[in-house]
Amino acid sequence: MARKVYVDVLIKQDREGRITPLSITWEDGRVYEIDKITRVCNAASLKAGGAGIRYTCVIRNKETFLFLEDNKWFVESKT
Amino acid sequence: MERSILHADCNKFYASVECLHRPEIRSKPVIVGGDEDLRHGIVLTKNEIASKFGIKTAEPIWQARQKCPDLVVVKPNYPLYLRFSALTREIYADYTDQIEPFGLDECWLDVTGSGIFGNGMTIAEEIRRRVKFELGITVSIGVSYNKIFAKLGSDYKKPDAVTQITKRNFKDIVWPLPAQNLLYVGRSTAARFRSCGIFTIGDIALCTPEYLHMLLGKTGYMYHVFANGLDNEPVSKMGNKAVVKSIGNSSTAPRDLENEQDVKVLMYVLGESVARRMREQGFCCKTVCITVRDNALLRIERQGKLPAYSADTGEITKKAMELFRKNYNWRRPVRSIGISCTDFEQEDFPAQLDLYGCAQRRAKAQRLDKTVDELKERFGNFCVQRGLMLTDRGLSGFNPYSENVIHPIGYFKPQ
Numbered sequence: 001m002a003r004k005v006y007v008d009v010l011i012k013q014d015r016e017g018r019i020t021p022l023s024i025t026w027e028d029g030r031v032y033e034i035d036k037i038t039r040v041c042n043a044a045s046l047k048a049g050g051a052g053i054r055y056t057c058v059i060r061n062k063e064t065f066l067f068l069e070d071n072k073w074f075v076e077s078k079t
Numbered sequence: 080m081e082r083s084i085l086h087a088d089c090n091k092f093y094a095s096v097e098c099l100h101r102p103e104i105r106s107k108p109v110i111v112g113g114d115e116d117l118r119h120g121i122v123l124t125k126n127e128i129a130s131k132f133g134i135k136t137a138e139p140i141w142q143a144r145q146k147c148p149d150l151v152v153v154k155p156n157y158p159l160y161l162r163f164s165a166l167t168r169e170i171y172a173d174y175t176d177q178i179e180p181f182g183l184d185e186c187w188l189d190v191t192g193s194g195i196f197g198n199g200m201t202i203a204e205e206i207r208r209r210v211k212f213e214l215g216i217t218v219s220i221g222v223s224y225n226k227i228f229a230k231l232g233s234d235y236k237k238p239d240a241v242t243q244i245t246k247r248n249f250k251d252i253v254w255p256l257p258a259q260n261l262l263y264v265g266r267s268t269a270a271r272f273r274s275c276g277i278f279t280i281g282d283i284a285l286c287t288p289e290y291l292h293m294l295l296g297k298t299g300y301m302y303h304v305f306a307n308g309l310d311n312e313p314v315s316k317m318g319n320k321a322v323v324k325s326i327g328n329s330s331t332a333p334r335d336l337e338n339e340q341d342v343k344v345l346m347y348v349l350g351e352s353v354a355r356r357m358r359e360q361g362f363c364c365k366t367v368c369i370t371v372r373d374n375a376l377l378r379i380e381r382q383g384k385l386p387a388y389s390a391d392t393g394e395i396t397k398k399a400m401e402l403f404r405k406n407y408n409w410r411r412p413v414r415s416i417g418i419s420c421t422d423f424e425q426e427d428f429p430a431q432l433d434l435y436g437c438a439q440r441r442a443k444a445q446r447l448d449k450t451v452d453e454l455k456e457r458f459g460n461f462c463v464q465r466g467l468m469l470t471d472r473g474l475s476g477f478n479p480y481s482e483n484v485i486h487p488i489g490y491f492k493p494q
Contacts, residue, residue, distance in 0.1 A: 048102070
């Protein structure tokens with residue numbers, strides 16, 4: 001089971017309205033740059049409990065799911 | 080051309096949404112239930128594990144706890160359910176614009192013209208897979224050539240399944256099912272059927288329409304059509320709202336109502352909400368109907384006509400109180416009360432005036448009501464209140480207007 005952690009996200013929004021997350025600020029203030037987004041789709045997070053738009057992000061060579069649920073962002077924390 | 084109709088039913092909807100959001104309770108028996116302190120404590124939905132303990136929808140929570148002491152009781156979160164209901168419909172809308180909701184968790188879809196996405200079965204499979212992946216809840220879907228069999232299909236295999244009922248297999252799938260599974264066969268109709276040796280949907284189908292008519296009146300014809308798969312009711316388009324025929328609110332009081340004063344407080348809370356909702360729609364009504372349930376759960380329903388069309392809170396509530404006084408014998412205290420208004424006209428409809436200036440008084444009262452509506456809209460429901468409400472905060476401290484949740488309506492749209 002994972003913990004649902006709401007995070008601050010820095011995003012870029014282009015003139016078409018498309019949103020691209022650039023970095024995530026963790027609960028303790030550490031900032032993680034998103035190196036690449038490999039997939040965007042609607043999906044549920046069974047691990048953390050929720051559903052929304054799921055961004056598959058590559059951060060420091062690791063794949064992480066970042067969810068936009070309604071108007072809040074969360075990630076599935078392993079701790 | 081044969082139609083292709085889907086009926087999608089979210090399995091154990093409230094409980095599934097709650098379990099999705101709380102991974103820690105997923106492996107436990109869970110029910111979503113009303114507030115026991117406010118005496119709304121019945122089971123609204125249960126998850127699969129709770130069902131295995133024999134817990135039934137609508138039974139009291141204390142009884143459910145006796146069956147299963149480790150039961151997890153979750154309070155309902157309607158805004159969340161509304162959001163998930165809208166999300167399921169967004170998925171359906173990728174395939175068709177003919178989406179007809181039947182409550183929050185059920186919809187009919189007509190995909191006859193959606194060939195670009197494949198046939199009914201392909202679309203149903205895709206919807207089932209997508210809802211599970213995108214929303215984390217499951218649906219069961221019935222695929223058929225009419226709405227009635229599509230609905231039976233979605234009930235046939237649960238959860239997370241698709242059942243097809245065709246003109247070729249319906250006699251094998253539908254006909255052996257108990258008569259009560261058919262839409263609109265309730266407890267008393269089923270009992271009536273049983274007394275005549277009709278036990279299955281097949282038995283109904285094989286009766287002549289005349290015999291069913293003799294048995295049940297004109298609904299008899301309807302059951303004949305339903306059971307034989309002859310129903311040709313269309314699936315309405317998304318956003319087509321049914322014509323409103325009545326507006327009502329009801330509430331179970333937090334404590335038993337012992338006297339007329341108690342009833343009056345609750346009646347005014349409900350009357351204000353009903354009249355406000357009616358004014359919002361631009362209606363005025365002629366008939367007021369009340370339902371009263373005592374603490375032994377015996378229910379009476381009475382209605383009466385107003386002297387003229389009105390959307391005035393005072394007038395409607397006074398009528399409701401008059402009906403109550405005339406018809407309730409106070410043998411037992413009252414547990415719940417409801418008011419509803421029917422027989423609508425548009426508020427600007429040309430009305431017959433009288434010689435004694437009642438119309439003038441009514442217009443004045445209506446202006447006052449509208450001003451109060453605006454204040455409530457801007458500053459909240461409790462910003463202006465009747466003095467009566469202060470006599471018992473416990474009874475008057477709820478807001479049926481914003482807590483109003485719309486539940487399934489009838490299958491037949493008003494003509």
